[in-house]
């Protein structure tokens with residue numbers, strides 16, 4: 001069990017600032033996902049926690065112990081990579097036992113622990129096989145077993161499912177989550193896949209350009225993104241973002257189209273924009289309902305996605321918004337429609353700072 005604390009941890013590779021100072025506490029038993037596009041600094045952050053990469057600033061604490069300069073082997077942290085190197089000449093049993101042998105455990109302890117972890121991961125039937133004869137999913141399970149058998153204080157996982165096809169990814173995603181629920185080991189998990197992050201994380205650390213953009217639960221980053229980057233990056237498609245001018249309690253999207261601001265937002269908008277000013281209105285596709293009243297648009301395209309329909313609605317000059325509708329919805333291209341926004345689900349951003357405007361929420 002472990003608490004991991006990053007205090008102003010940063011990394012420079014020469015002139016490249018790969019990770020700008022991060023402050024983050026990962027609580028005991030928590031599953032934290034580092035999420036962001038390629039090159040944003042996720043792997044470097046993970047490698048600094050593991051000790052494989054030296055920090056260029058800040059401190060790392062493991063259970064309140066300063067491990068900033070401790071060797072990886074002194075950190076009691078297991079690292080699971082995307083491409084697992086299983087020893088091909090050894091059986092699965094020998095592969096799993098290997099870290100315990102290296103630690104000098106007794107034969108009886110090794111036998112018990114291998115049996116226990118094999119049961120947990122349901123790979124008992126392949127214990128005497130060689131890794132080369134296993135399916136991709138089983139190989140992944142063996143690699144996880146090898147990491148688990150040590151009972152480390154924490155797990156670091158770098159895109160462990162990246163090399164798997166879609167079906168296996170889902171199975172293994174569920175498996176890792178189930179394991180986490182059973183074992184409650186502190187886990188830091190890197191991915192660029194926001195669906196994976198939303199499905200697995202207790203909290204998500206959204207990164208871009210070497211900077212942490214937001215730390216929050218999946219619901220927080222989805223419903224209350226801290227800035228435009230998070231609003232666009234989370235969700236598939238991302239949040240609808242419409243530029244407008246706020247004045248007199250409404251956002252004017254065009255000369256003849258305005259959207260009334262819900263009453264509980266008015267004080268925050270007045271405060272943030274000094275009474276009036278340019279603003280960005282944000283809402284998720286499921287916040288928009290095609291209706292007989294509301295904002296005018298025309299149907300640009302429709303995606304029938306099985307359980308629901310994603311409508312692409314054109315409003316004004318080639319501006320497209322996405323709205324979720326029932327699966328029976330059929331609108332020919334070009335149909336004029338109106339859509340209304342759920343007042344509880346609208347958000348506002350300052351176009352200058354790109355940050356969310358925050359309102360006081362009274363319980």
Ligand code: ATP
Nearest residue numbers: 013016018036037038039040041042043044045192
């Ligand atoms: P990906 O998902 O592609 O792995 P990432 O978010 O994990 O991306 P990092 O691998 O942490 O990003 O890389 C962050 C930045 O640091 C990138 O610009 C990368 O090119 C650079 N970088 C990483 N390792 C080194 C290194 N050893 N030397 C120089 N630059 C590096």
